Structure formats: C-alpha cells, structure tokens
Amino acid sequence: MQFETKCLHAGYSPKSGEPRVQPIVQSTTFTYDSAEQIGDLFDLKAAGFFYSRLSNPTTNVIEEKITALEGGAAALATSSGQAAIFYALLNILESGDHFISSSSIYGGAFNLFAQTFKKMGISVTFVDPRLPLEELQKSIQPNTKAIFAETIANPELVVLDIEKFAKLAQQAEIPLVIDNTFATPYFCRPIEFGANIVVHSTTKYLDGHAVALGGIIVDAGNFNWKNGKFPQFTQPDESYHGLVYTENFGNLAYIIKARVQLMRDLGATPAPQNSFLLNLGLETLPLRMEAHYNNALKIAEFLSTHSAVNTVSYPALANHPDYALKQKYLPNGLCGVISFEIKGGKEAATKWLNALKLVSREVHVADIRTCALHPATSSHRQLTEEQLEAMKISGGLIRISCGIENVNDILADIQQAFDSLN
Ligand SMILES: *Cc1c(COP(=O)(O)O)cnc(C)c1O
Numbered sequence: 001m002q003f004e005t006k007c008l009h010a011g012y013s014p015k016s017g018e019p020r021v022q023p024i025v026q027s028t029t030f031t032y033d034s035a036e037q038i039g040d041l042f043d044l045k046a047a048g049f050f051y052s053r054l055s056n057p058t059t060n061v062i063e064e065k066i067t068a069l070e071g072g073a074a075a076l077a078t079s080s081g082q083a084a085i086f087y088a089l090l091n092i093l094e095s096g097d098h099f100i101s102s103s104s105i106y107g108g109a110f111n112l113f114a115q116t117f118k119k120m121g122i123s124v125t126f127v128d129p130r131l132p133l134e135e136l137q138k139s140i141q142p143n144t145k146a147i148f149a150e151t152i153a154n155p156e157l158v159v160l161d162i163e164k165f166a167k168l169a170q171q172a173e174i175p176l177v178i179d180n181t182f183a184t185p186y187f188c189r190p191i192e193f194g195a196n197i198v199v200h201s202t203t204k205y206l207d208g209h210a211v212a213l214g215g216i217i218v219d220a221g222n223f224n225w226k227n228g229k230f231p232q233f234t235q236p237d238e239s240y241h242g243l244v245y246t247e248n249f250g251n252l253a254y255i256i257k258a259r260v261q262l263m264r265d266l267g268a269t270p271a272p273q274n275s276f277l278l279n280l281g282l283e284t285l286p287l288r289m290e291a292h293y294n295n296a297l298k299i300a301e302f303l304s305t306h307s308a309v310n311t312v313s314y315p316a317l318a319n320h321p322d323y324a325l326k327q328k329y330l331p332n333g334l335c336g337v338i339s340f341e342i343k344g345g346k347e348a349a350t351k352w353l354n355a356l357k358l359v360s361r362e363v364h365v366a367d368i369r370t371c372a373l374h375p376a377t378s379s380h381r382q383l384t385e386e387q388l389e390a391m392k393i394s395g396g397l398i399r400i401s402c403g404i405e406n407v408n409d410i411l412a413d414i415q416q417a418f419d420s421l422n
Contacts, residue, residue, distance in 0.1 A: 081201020
C-alpha cells in the first residue's frame with residue numbers, strides 16, 4: 001500500500017458484517033472463557049486484550065497505522081507527547097546513566113530532561129545539532145545510553161542532519177530516538193535514515209484538528225539490545241517470572257518492555273475516544289500536510305519581501321541555513337510553522353498580534369486553523385532578557401502556524417494587521 005492508502009486502511013480490516021470504521025471500544029476490561037486463558041495473558045504467553053491500561057482495540061488501530069506510516073516494527077500509544085518522550089527514554093535509561101540531546105528541542109522536553117530526569121539520577125548533555133560529527137563525539141561518555149533530537153526543531157525550525165546523528169549513535173552502539181512531530185511521516189521517515197525509535201506528539205499534525213492530546217513511540221526493531229550495554233533487555237524480569245525480553249520477543253524487545261513494564265507501572269494510556277479521534281485525523285494527513293505546506297510557503301515568501309518584516313525563518317526558503325538539509329530529508333515539503341521578526345520590536349509585534357481577525361492567538365501549533373504567538377510575552381515569558389537573547393527570541397519575533405484556510409484570506413488578515421501598525 002502507498003502512504004495515502006495506509007492512512008485509510010492500515011491497522012483495521014473488518015470481516016463480513018463488522019463495522020466499516022473501528023468503533024470506540026469504551027470498555028476497561030475484556031472477558032475470557034477460563035482462568036487459564038487469563039493466566040497466559042498475564043504471563044505474556046498469549047497475546048490479547050485484557051485491560052485497557054495495557055492495550056485496547058481502538059488504540060491498537062492507531063498503533064498499527066502509525067507503525068505502518070513510519071515503517072517501524074511496532075508501536076505504543078500514550079496519553080500525550082510528553083509521556084511518549086518520557087517512556088521512550090526511561091525504557092532505556094536507568095539511574096546513573098547519561099544521554100545526549102539536541103539543544104534545539106521543544107520546551108517541555110527540555111524541562112523533562114534538565115529537571116525531572118536529573119532528580120531520577122539520569123543526566124543529559126545538550127549539544128548544538130549543527131556541530132560536526134567530531135565535535136559531537138566528544139559528548140559521548142562510558143555511561144551514555146541514548147541520543148535524542150527532533151527532525152524539525154520546535155520552535156527554532158532547525159532541520160536535523162539525521163544521518164550524522166545516526167552515525168554518532170552507531171559508533172557509540174546506542175539507540176537514536178527522534179521526535180518526528182513537526183515533519184510527520186508524510187514528509188520524513190527518520191527510520192529510513194538510521195533512527196531506532198521515533199516518537200510523536202500526536203496532538204499536533206497527526207490529529208491535526210486540535211481535539212485530542214496524544215503521543216506514540218514507534219520501534220524500528222533495528223537496534224541490537226544484546227550488545228552488552230543494556231542488561232534490562234537481556235536479564236530476567238522478576239515481575240514476569242524471570243522472562244528475558246530479547247529471548248522472548250526478538251526485535252520487539254524494546255516496545256514490548258515499554259508496554260508491559262512502563263505502561264503497566266505508570267499508566268499514561270490514551271482514552272479510546274482520543275484514539276478514535278486521532279484515527280480520523282490520520283485518514284486525511286496527506287491532504288492536510290500538502291495544504292499546510294503550500295500555504296506556509298506562500299506566506300513565508302510574502303513575509304520575506306514585506307517592508308515591515310526584518311527576517312523570516314522557514315527552511316523551505318532557499319536562503320535558510322538548513323535549506324540543503326530540508327531538500328535531503330524533506331524533499332516534498334515541510335510543516336506549516338514559520339517564525340519571523342517584525343520591525344519595531346515587542347511593541348509592534350504585540351500590536352500586530354492584537355490586530356489579527358481571522359488568525360487566532362493561541363499557544364498551539366500544527367492545527368488546521370491558522371494561529372500565531374508572540375514567544376517573548378507568552379511561551380518564553382519567564383526568561384530574562386539575556387536568556388531570550390541567547391535563545392534568539394527577540395521582542396519582534398512572531399511564530400505563525402499556517403492552517404489550511406484559503407491562503408488569500410490568511411494573507412489579507414496578515415496585511416491588515418501590518419496596516420494597523422501605521
Ligand atoms: C507539543 C510537542 C511535544 C509535547 O507533546 P504533548 O502532546 O503536548 O504532550 C513534544 N515534542 C514536540 C516537538 C512538540 O511539538
């Protein structure tokens with residue numbers, strides 16, 4: 001099946017007389033004919049649904065569908081993107097371990113790594129993703145167990161050189177975890193460039209309609225957990241009578257351990273209703289991403305020639321420093337998020353934002369409706385002037401997430417907001 005067809009058909013094929021659409025299985029539990037059958041499920045000797053914290057038929061559809069879209073081996077859905085990032089790394093790292101993360105990442109992931117993981121005894125080194133491989137290698141320590149980065153960084157729009165990071169991971173014999181939220185598998189499939197694990201905030205483009213929080217971890221099934229660095233996969237799990245993940249589940253050891261240990265113990269499971277809504281969003285992903293990209297490109301071009309604008313950052317513009325990387329890893333398109341700097345600093349930026357009529361003011365991105373944000377007074381409000389400068393967040397910076405309205409209506413709204421500055 002081609003990508004568009006998978007978006008509609010992967011993960012669910014009804015038999016004669018069954019519903020055409022996977023229903024919302026709003027049941028916490030499932031019944032069996034015998035105690036032995038239930039015992040086998042608990043011992044992981046048989047596969048089947050028994051409690052919705054661990055698996056649910058509606059959620060199973062989106063897990064299989066996104067696995068197919070990313071070209072992975074299996075997936076685990078979570079209740080948010082943050083939970084997906086947390087479990088994806090906690091499934092690898094233990095107290096005393098260290099990992100490397102790109103410094104250009106989502107603020108929520110940054111806090112999780114710098115604060116919460118630190119309290120758990122897991123340390124991180126943030127690296128500039130644009131550094132050459134030889135420089136990045138210097139951050140690898142004997143206890144470094146994973147590498148994390150985003151395909152297109154939110155909100156800085158740095159495009160990752162995935163093959164460079166994959167090489168770094170391969171040399172250190174540790175897995176590469178990629179957050180593919182902004183690219184979506186429609187524009188980039190990191191596993192094809194050497195990623196081992198892909199995570200998403202499905203809250204963004206995969207849902208696309210701003211209706212359901214969610215996350216997912218996709219396991220490529222291509223990492224060798226038996227290389228001596230990861231005893232949690234190769235030594236007996238006493239909570240399952242001494243089961244060994246690599247022996248029992250082969251190349252699915254990682255994702256099965258995430259489900260039967262972490263989801264069992266921590267429980268950030270998605271509601272079946274949200275999985276149903278996510279599935280609806282996935283069905284139109286290719287159409288929506290084409291529309292987001294076409295609109296964003298026209299809006300970025302409009303802004304880059306506008307007299308009221310200093311600079312525009314959108315990697316699909318040929319003058320962007322990551323244009324070559326964009327052409328390599330995302331040859332067919334890009335997300336709808338653009339950042340640009342208005343002349344006149346904070347005062348002009350807030351005035352412009354307040355004058356918008358169609359475009360809404362929101363702390364969200366990747367929605368079908370166009371929205372805009374002034375980072376210096378909202379998402380990055382707590383930072384000092386020096387910190388804002390270090391993060392290149394100027395007073396005039398605006399982040400706009402282009403939706404799929406008719407582009408002329410968006411452009412007219414942007415222009416009338418510029419007119420209000422005079
Ligand atoms: C939004 C976002 C997250 C967090 O996801 P939630 O669903 O809000 O928990 C993680 N990574 C990226 C790149 C995001 O944009």
